[in-house]
Amino acid sequence: MQEMLKVNGLKMYFGGLKAIDGLDLDVHEKETLGIIGPNGAGKTTLFNVVCGVHKPTEGKILLNGKEIQGKEPFEIAGKGVARTFQISKPLKDISILDNVVAALGINEYTGFKSLFRKSHNKETVEKAIEILKRTGLIEFKDKKAGEVSLGYLRRLEIARALAINPLLIMLDEPCAGLSNFAINEVIELIMQLKSEGKTIVLIEHNLPISMKVCDRIVVLNFGQKIAEGLPKEIQNNPQVIEAYLGEDDDIA
Ligand SMILES: Nc1ncnc2c1ncn2[C@@H]1O[C@H](COP(=O)(O)OP(=O)(O)OP(=O)(O)O)[C@@H](O)[C@H]1O
Ligand SMILES: [Mg+2]
Numbered sequence: 001m002q003e004m005l006k007v008n009g010l011k012m013y014f015g016g017l018k019a020i021d022g023l024d025l026d027v028h029e030k031e032t033l034g035i036i037g038p039n040g041a042g043k044t045t046l047f048n049v050v051c052g053v054h055k056p057t058e059g060k061i062l063l064n065g066k067e068i069q070g071k072e073p074f075e076i077a078g079k080g081v082a083r084t085f086q087i088s089k090p091l092k093d094i095s096i097l098d099n100v101v102a103a104l105g106i107n108e109y110t111g112f113k114s115l116f117r118k119s120h121n122k123e124t125v126e127k128a129i130e131i132l133k134r135t136g137l138i139e140f141k142d143k144k145a146g147e148v149s150l151g152y153l154r155r156l157e158i159a160r161a162l163a164i165n166p167l168l169i170m171l172d173e174p175c176a177g178l179s180n181f182a183i184n185e186v187i188e189l190i191m192q193l194k195s196e197g198k199t200i201v202l203i204e205h206n207l208p209i210s211m212k213v214c215d216r217i218v219v220l221n222f223g224q225k226i227a228e229g230l231p232k233e234i235q236n237n238p239q240v241i242e243a244y245l246g247e248d249d250d251i252a
Contacts, residue, residue: 034214080167092146151182
C-alpha cells in the first residue's frame, strides 16, 4: 500500500538545536495519526517542514510517492496539504465567510496571485457557505473573525483548511486553551472529517483527546520518535509515561 505521506530520515536543525533529528514517519490514507510529545519535542516543526515553512536540513518527504521537501508553502498547499496553526491566524478584520472565501482562492490561482484575486463570484460564495455549514459556523458567517471566541476561530482554521479540498489535513493542537464545551465541538468536527474519509494528522498534547480521536499515535521527544502504535499500546508504554512524567501533564 502506498502511504499518503512518508517522512524519511528527516532532520531540521536550527543552528545547534536539533528540533527534528532523524525522523521516519508514515501516514496511511484515511487514517487519523496522532502526534504527541512534551513541549519542544518538535511537533510543530514537523508540520512546518512538511508544509514548506522550513527547508529540511536533511531527509525526504513524499506525498503519494512524490518528493515535496523543500518546495514552497503555496506549492505544497496546491498539492493538497492543509494545516492549521497552534496559534490561530485568521484575517481578523474580515468576516468568517470572507475568511473562507479568501482561502478558496488558492484553488483557483495558486501562489502569490491568489492573494489579489477577487473571488466573490456566486459559486465561490456557495462553496464557502457549504464549508461553514459543515464546520458548524454558518450562524456566525457575518461576524468579523476578530470578534468571535477561540473555539470558533479553531473551527474557522479547519474550515479554511477544508477550502483547499485537501488530501491531508494537519491540525496543530486544535483544542488547546478551549473550554470543555468547545473541545467537544472540535472533537465532533474531527470525528465528522474522519467519517468523510479524510486523512488527518493531529498534534494533540492532551493524551485522552488523542486516544479518543486517533487510529494510531506517534510519540516524539527531542525530535525523535520514541514510540508508535495503537492508542492503548501508547498509553502503557514506559518511555511515553517517562517523557510525560517530566511535565505536569496527566496521562490518564
Ligand atoms: N524557527 C525556529 N528557530 C529556532 N528554533 C526553533 C524554531 N522553531 C522551533 N524551534 C525550536 O525547536 C524545538 C521544537 O519546537 P516545536 O515548536 O516544534 O515544539 P512542539 O513539540 O511543537 O512544542 P509545543 O508542545 O510547546 O508546541 C524547540 O526547542 C524550539 O524552541
Ligand atoms: Mg507546537
